[in-house]
Amino acid sequence: xxxxxxYKTFVIVAKNKNITRASEILCISxxxxxxxxxxxxxxxxxxxxxxxxxxxxxxxxGIKLFAKLENLIxxxxxxxxxxxxxxxxxxxxxxxxxxxIFFKGISKYYNSFSNSKIEYxxxxxxxxxxxxxxxxxxxxxxxxxxxxxxxNLKFISLGFLHDVFVTKKNSKYSKKxxxxxxxxxxxxxxxxxxxxxxxxxVLKRTFGYxxxxxxxxxxxxxxxxxIEILKNEEAIGFLTKEFIQEELDGNKxxxxxxxxxxxxxxxxxxxxxxxxxxxxxELIECIVEECxxx
Numbered sequence: 444x445x446x447x448x449x450y451k452t453f454v455i456v457a458k459n460k461n462i463t464r465a466s467e468i469l470c471i472s473x474x475x476x477x478x479x480x481x482x483x484x485x486x487x488x489x490x491x492x493x494x495x496x497x498x499x500x501x502x503x504x505g506i507k508l509f510a511k512l513e514n515l516i517x518x519x520x521x522x523x524x525x526x527x528x529x530x531x532x533x534x535x536x537x538x539x540x541x542x543x544i545f546f547k548g549i550s551k552y553y554n555s556f557s558n559s560k561i562e563y564x565x566x567x568x569x570x571x572x573x574x575x576x577x578x579x580x581x582x583x584x585x586x587x588x589x590x591x592x593x594x595n596l597k598f599i600s601l602g603f604l605h606d607v608f609v610t611k612k613n614s615k616y617s618k619k620x621x622x623x624x625x626x627x628x629x630x631x632x633x634x635x636x637x638x639x640x641x642x643x644x645v646l647k648r649t650f651g652y653x654x655x656x657x658x659x660x661x662x663x664x665x666x667x668x669x670i671e672i673l674k675n676e677e678a679i680g681f682l683t684k685e686f687i688q689e690e691l692d693g694n695k696x697x698x699x700x701x702x703x704x705x706x707x708x709x710x711x712x713x714x715x716x717x718x719x720x721x722x723x724x725e726l727i728e729c730i731v732e733e734c735x736x737x
Contacts, residue, residue, distance in 0.1 A: 448479065449479050449482060449483040449486070450483070450512055450516060451469075451516050452465065452469060452476060452479040452480065452483070453479075453480060453483055453491060453508070453509075453512065454509065454512050454513060454516045455468055455469060456476065456480060456492070456499055457492075457499075457501055457505065457509045457513075458513075459498075460497070460498035460499050460500065461498050461499060462476050462477060462499060467728075480492065487504075487508075489502075489504045490502050490504065490505070491504060491505035491508060492505055530560075530720070530722065531560045531561070531562045532559065532560065532561045532562070532581050532582070532722060532723055532726055533561075533562050533564060533579070533580045533581045533582075534561055534562070534563050534564070534580065534581065534582045534583070534584060535563075535564045535565075535566055535571035535574060535575060535580045535582070535583040535584070535585075536563060536564075536565065536571075536583065536584040536585065537565060537568075537585065538565060539666050539683070539686045540584060540585060540586070540686070540710065541563070541584060543685055543686050543688075544584075544604075544685065544710060544734060545584050545730060545734055547733040547734060548726075548729045548730030548731070548732070548733040548734045549561070549729075549730070550733075551729040551732070551733050552725065552726050552729040552730070555725070555729065556722070556725060559722055559725075559726075561726070564580060567639070568583075568585055568586070568588055568639070568640055568641065569588075569640065571583045571585065571713075572588075572591065572593060572596060572713060573593075575593070575596060575713055575714070575715050576593040576595060576596055576715065578715055578717070578718045581714070581715075581718060581723050582712055582713070582714055582723065582726065582727070583712070583713040583714075584711075584712060584730075585641075585710065585711075585713065586604060586641040586708045586709065586710045587600065587641075587708065587709040587710065587711060588640045588641055588644075589640070589644060595715050595716055595717055596713050596714070596715055596716075597713070597714055597715075597716050598711055598712070598713050599711045599712040599714070599727070599731065600709050600710075600711045601709075601710055601711040601712070601730075601731065601734050602709070602710060602711075602734075603707035603708060603709055603710070604683050604684070604685050604686075604707065604708050604709075604710050605683065605684045605685065605705070605707050605708075606642065606645050606681060606682065606683055606684070606705050606707075606708065607681075607682065607683075607684045607698045607699070607705070608621070608626065608631070608679055608680070608681055608698070608699035608701060609673060609679070609680050609681075609682055609687065609691075609696045609697065609698055609699060610673060610677070610678065610679050610680070610696065610697060610699050611673050611674065611675075611676070611677055611678070611695075611696060611697075612694050612695060612696060612697050613697075614677040614678075615677050616629075616677065616679055616699060617697060617699075617700075619700070620700040620701065620702050621699060621700065621701050621702065622701070622702045622703065623649065623650055623702075623703055626650075626679070626701070627650060627660065628660070629660065629679055630660055630662060630678065630679065631660060631661055631662065631679050631680070631681055632662045632664050632668075632669045632672055632673075632678060632679070632680045632681070633646060633661050633662065633663060633664070633669075633680070633681040634663075634664070634665060634666045634669060634681065634682060634683075635655065635661070635663045641708055642681065643655055645705065645706060645708060646661065646681065648706060649703075649705055649706075666682055666683075666686060666687075669681075669682055670682070670687065670690060670696070673696055674690075674695055674696070679699060683708075684698065712727060712730060712731075714727065
């Protein structure tokens with residue numbers, strides 16, 4: 444029985460002359476690419492490639508096979524793409540991280556594949572990961588959480604985001620350097636409504652709290668609400684620096700001076716290893732290229 448995947452792998456390696464690049468395009472490991480080439484060579488009882496310093500070069504039989512397959516594989520890919528072209532990619536995210544961090548990757552994807560469609564679901568992290576595990580979502584763009592319970596979900600790290608304590612520009616809180624002890628005595632507006640697991644984790648580790656639910660000094664509220672409070676009142680907020688860079692640059696808010704460090708938080712892409720398809724792979728590739736280490 445003909446295994447089209449073997450021939451497709453052969454064509455990709457032949458075009459790129461590189462196992463590593465082929466593995467990235469096919470979204471499989473380098474050993475898996477090598478194994479598929481070896482399997483095809485065994486099936487056809489001939490060597491298809493020569494490994495050289497210039498990469499994977501075709502043998503004489505490889506050249507003959509490539510000439511027969513190149514247009515055929517492209518036609519098959521086009522048929523597949525045409526059939527799935529109406530599939531909507533469902534992405535779970537939050538408004539801040541989408542607009543401030545992932546917009547370049549999304550924009551590149553739209554520019555490259557203008558007929559594709561993306562539908563956004565704005566949910567809390569744990570809800571999004573549950574939907575991703577059940578394949579109701581195709582991707583989740585978010586910060587990384589601890590101890591994920593879904594074995595089918597994988598994470599692609601793109602870098603780190605930094606949480607900070609912020610206040611209104613030139614407020615009364617701007618005049619000193621705060622210790623952890625100082626801040627424990629202040630009211631802090633934090634982006635932890637409904638137990639946001641990432642911000643909750645960072646605050647708990649920063650202050651050594653076991654629980655935040657009964658802490659009267661930590662006021663849970665959404666990011667936009669915190670920003671509005673800080674613009675109009677002398678108060679302290681706990682927010683992700685990259686999300687409020689515009690307000691910082693515009694001298695509306697400033698980062699509080701502190702005498703300790705706050706751990707950075709990884710951000711990136713969660714995907715379900717059982718749910719990978721061509722358009723989704725293309726979207727992931729655009730996001731990784733444009734958003735890594737912003």
